[in-house]
Amino acid sequence: xxxxxxxxxxxxxxxxxxxxxxxxxxxxxxxxxxxxxxxxxxxxxxxxxxxxxxxxxxxxxxxxxxxxxxxxxxxxxxxxxxxxxxxxxxxxxxxxxxxxxxxxxxxxxxxxxxxxxxxxxxxxxxx
Amino acid sequence: xxxxxxxxxxxxxxxxxxxxxxxxxxxxxxxxxxxxxxxxxxxxxxxxxxxxxxxxxxxxxxxxxxxxxxxxxxxxxxxxxxxxxxxxxxxxxxxxxxxxxxxxxxxxxxxxxxxxxxxxxxxxxxxxxxxxxxxxxxxxxxxxxxxxxxxxxxxxxxxxxxxxxxxxxxxxxxxxxxxxxxxxxxxxxxxxxxxxxxxxxxxxxxxxxxx
Numbered sequence: 001x002x003x004x005x006x007x008x009x010x011x012x013x014x015x016x017x018x019x020x021x022x023x024x025x026x027x028x029x030x031x032x033x034x035x036x037x038x039x040x041x042x043x044x045x046x047x048x049x050x051x052x053x054x055x056x057x058x059x060x061x062x063x064x065x066x067x068x069x070x071x072x073x074x075x076x077x078x079x080x081x082x083x084x085x086x087x088x089x090x091x092x093x094x095x096x097x098x099x100x101x102x103x104x105x106x107x108x109x110x111x112x113x114x115x116x117x118x119x120x121x122x123x124x125x126x127x
Numbered sequence: 128x129x130x131x132x133x134x135x136x137x138x139x140x141x142x143x144x145x146x147x148x149x150x151x152x153x154x155x156x157x158x159x160x161x162x163x164x165x166x167x168x169x170x171x172x173x174x175x176x177x178x179x180x181x182x183x184x185x186x187x188x189x190x191x192x193x194x195x196x197x198x199x200x201x202x203x204x205x206x207x208x209x210x211x212x213x214x215x216x217x218x219x220x221x222x223x224x225x226x227x228x229x230x231x232x233x234x235x236x237x238x239x240x241x242x243x244x245x246x247x248x249x250x251x252x253x254x255x256x257x258x259x260x261x262x263x264x265x266x267x268x269x270x271x272x273x274x275x276x277x278x279x280x281x282x283x284x285x286x287x288x289x290x291x292x293x294x295x296x297x298x299x300x301x302x303x304x305x306x307x308x309x310x311x312x313x314x315x316x317x318x319x320x321x322x323x324x325x326x327x328x329x330x331x332x333x334x335x336x337x338x
Contacts, residue, residue, distance in 0.1 A: 018157055019156050056233070104149075
């Protein structure tokens with residue numbers, strides 16, 4: 001996969017940091033945020049190309065963060081991570097502009113492929 | 128009442144199983160990380176021992192968390208075994224605090240239980256009591272600010288009552304007056320009436336006494 005910057009947003013810090021470590025071993029530059037507010041601050045500073053975003057979080061929900069991202073940084077692609085049985089959250093997220101949604105627990109290969117596809121979309125939009 | 132109980136059990140079950148799913152996701156990623164480290168180092172030096180031990184510790188901690196969640200959900204499921212039985216209020220408030228924890232966390236709040244030194248026993252419907260306590264906690268959560276701590280406690284020297292109260296925080300006086308305006312207030316009163324209990328309120332900070 002091409003080099004890319006990914007922001008991983010999940011209030012379960014242990015989950016986010018472990019998944020980030022696995023993505024880093026595959027050559028992806030990953031930063032972690034554990035709340036919606038922290039995620040928006042990181043996006044402003046680091047301009048990631050792709051955000052992997054948990055839907056159910058304390059404070060700002062994933063959907064609220066998604067709205068803010070699409071309003072201020074429309075080129076940033078957002079991959080939502082929803083709970084099993086929460087397909088509606090994913091579909092609602094797609095309507096708000098998410099690139100894709102995946103169910104938690106996430107298969108690493110599926111996540112990598114979706115990140116790669118999202119990156120291609122970003123680049124094709126720039127071209 | 129019965130339909131309300133089913134809906135309540137569904138809400139609690141969905142919340143706890145969501146937490147269990149988070150636990151399993153952490154275990155899955157931790158195991159995956161160990162596989163990655165072995166794969167990367169297969170022709171070279173052994174995988175880094177410190178990182179391996181740290182990951183194993185994380186798995187052990189998450190297994191413990193998962194067991195606690197499953198045990199709590201199991202105990203909760205058994206509250207529907209008897210329509211009326213002897214309930215230890217110390218245990219009931221501890222269970223209620225655990226069941227409310229995830230809902231509180233999503234609002235950036237904490238729910239604690241305090242116990243009496245002595246056993247406080249009452250004869251009641253254990254599931255309906257949990258529903259009443261949960262709704263009372265939820266009512267208070269709707270009135271207080273992010274960061275608030277809500278405490279459930281049997282009142283040791285005043286009969287069989289439970290006090291649910293929030294810690295003191297600024298700017299809450301204006302909200303406490305709205306306690307009786309919340310739609311949950313009617314639900315709390317109705318739940319209490321079903322158990323032949325009364326409800327008193329006050330504050331700020333807001334509190335509800337049930338018994």
